[in-house]
Amino acid sequence: MKNTAKSIMLVILTSLLIITGCSKIASSDASIGNKVKHEIVGIDPGAGLMKQTAQALNDYDLKDWKLVEGSSAAMAAALDKAYKDKEPIIVTGWTPHWMFAKYDLKYLNDPKGVFGKDEQIHTIVRNGLKKEAPSAYTMLDRFEWTPEEMAVVMSAIIKGERPEEAAGGWVKNNATKVDSWVKDLPQEKGKKLKLAYVAWDSEIASTNVVKAVLEEKLGYKVEMLQVEAGPMWAGISDGSADAMVAAWLPTTHKDYFDKYAGKIEDLGANLNGTKLGLVVPKYMNIDSIEDLKTK
Numbered sequence: 199m200k201n202t203a204k205s206i207m208l209v210i211l212t213s214l215l216i217i218t219g220c221s222k223i224a225s226s227d228a229s230i231g232n233k234v235k236h237e238i239v240g241i242d243p244g245a246g247l248m249k250q251t252a253q254a255l256n257d258y259d260l261k262d263w264k265l266v267e268g269s270s271a272a273m274a275a276a277l278d279k280a281y282k283d284k285e286p287i288i289v290t291g292w293t294p295h296w297m298f299a300k301y302d303l304k305y306l307n308d309p310k311g312v313f314g315k316d317e318q319i320h321t322i323v324r325n326g327l328k329k330e331a332p333s334a335y336t337m338l339d340r341f342e343w344t345p346e347e348m349a350v351v352m353s354a355i356i357k358g359e360r361p362e363e364a365a366g367g368w369v370k371n372n373a374t375k376v377d378s379w380v381k382d383l384p385q386e387k388g389k390k391l392k393l394a395y396v397a398w399d400s401e402i403a404s405t406n407v408v409k410a411v412l413e414e415k416l417g418y419k420v421e422m423l424q425v426e427a428g429p430m431w432a433g434i435s436d437g438s439a440d441a442m443v444a445a446w447l448p449t450t451h452k453d454y455f456d457k458y459a460g461k462i463e464d465l466g467a468n469l470n471g472t473k474l475g476l477v478v479p480k481y482m483n484i485d486s487i488e489d490l491k492t493k
C-alpha cells in the first residue's frame with residue numbers, strides 16, 4: 199500500500215515536471231518570431247520603406263529575420279488574410295493608407311528612430327517643364343492636399359471604384375480646392391503630358407487626381423507611366439516623364455533625391471503628415487520593434 203502511494207506520487211511528480219518542461223518549450227516555440235516564421239511582409243524592392251526596414255533589422259540586431267519582397271497589393275492581401283484568421287503578421291506600412299481605416303492596426307515603436315520622423319510627399323518635375331508646359335507646371339506647383347482628402351480617394355478605390363472614377367468623383371466634390379489649383383491658367387488643346395508613379399495606394403490616388411485635374415480643367419492629355427521607384431526618379435531626370443507627385447522627402451527617398459540633384463526640380467510638399475514603419479494588427483501582444491528580439 200505504502201509503495202503504491204509512493205509510486206503514484208512519483209508518477210504525479212514526473213508528469214508535473216514533464217508538463218512544466220513542455221510548456222516551457224511550447225512558450226518559446228510560440229515566440230512572435232516563430233509564429234510569423236521570422237518574416238516581415240515587405241513591398242516592392244525599390245521602395246524607400248524596404249531600405250529602412252533592412253536597416254531596422256540590422257540596427258535592432260534581428261539577424262534571423264527576413265524581409266520578404268513583393269508589392270503593395272501583395273502586402274495588403276497578406277494582411278487581409280491574416281487579419282480575417284486573427285493570425286499574427288508583421289508588414290511594412292505607411293500613412294496615408296486605407297488599411298488603417300479598414301483594420302485595427304498599430305505601428306511598432308521605433309526607439310532607435312530608424313524610420314525617421316514625419317516627412318512630406320513632394321512634387322518633382324523635369325527641368326524645362328516650366329518653359330515648355332507652364333500651365334501644367336503652375337498647377338503641379340499649387341497642388342497640395344491633406345491625408346484626409348487622399349483617404350477619400352483611396353477608400354473609394356478599395357471599395358471597388360476604378361482609380362479614374364474615384365479621382366474624378368473627388369475632383370467634382372472638391373471644386374473650390376481644385377479651382378484654386380487651376381485659377382487663371384489657360385486651356386490647352388490636348389497637349390501631352392506624362393506622369394510617372396509607383397503602384398503604391400497613396401500614389402495611385404494622388405496621381406489619378408492630378409491627371410483628372412490636368413485633363414478636365416486644363417485640357418491636357420495625360421499618360422500615366424507605372425514604374426518602379428528607381429525608374430520613376432530616373433525618368434524625371436532624363437525627361438522621359440514630365441512630373442511625379444510621389445517623392446517622399448527628406449528621408450525615405452533621400453538616395454534618389456541626392457542622386458538626381460540638379461537634374462530635377464523640386465516643387466515642394468503636396469502632402470504633410472506621413473509616417474512609415476512596421477505595422478501589426480492590434481490583437482498582437484507586441485509594441486516595439488525591440489520586442490521582436492525578446493518576445
Ligand code: PBE
Nearest residue numbers: 245246247292398446450
Ligand atoms: N511608400 C511608403 C514609399 C514612400 C513611403 C511605399 C509609399 C516608399 O517606401 O518608397
